[in-house]
Amino acid sequence: MKVLLQHLAHTRSGDKGNTSNIAVFAYEPAFYALLKDQLTAPRFKAFYRGAITGSVTRYEMDNIHALNFVANGALGGGVSRSLCLDNYGKALASAVLGFEIEVPEALASRLAGKAVLAAA
DSSP, X not given: OEEEGGGTEEEEEEEETTEEEEEEEESSHHHHHHHHHHOOHHHXXXXXXXXXXXXXXXXXXXXXTEEEEEEETOSTTOTTTOSOGGGSHHHHHHXXXXXXXXXXXXXXXXXXXXXXXXXX
């Protein structure tokens, strides 16, 4: 089944210049394995449909069940230079919670919130 990332993890963000830093923290270790497998740097960048113009680097933080993405060219030239106010790091971090993750049926009862489940 496919569910939104928001049912498996939460995010934190920061921005500096034209670079956004987005961390995705799994709610539990079983979810982290799914994130590592499915939320790759190329898929992360593609999710934003061209809003990120530079490279995306993913760092794995196994000890805290988190992935950290550094997205270059993500803020329209930088927060103070951009007319696109919605591209701050916080908006990008919130948006990725809509990323779809394939979750095995066995983990369905452990998802956070009222996940609307869809067959894959």
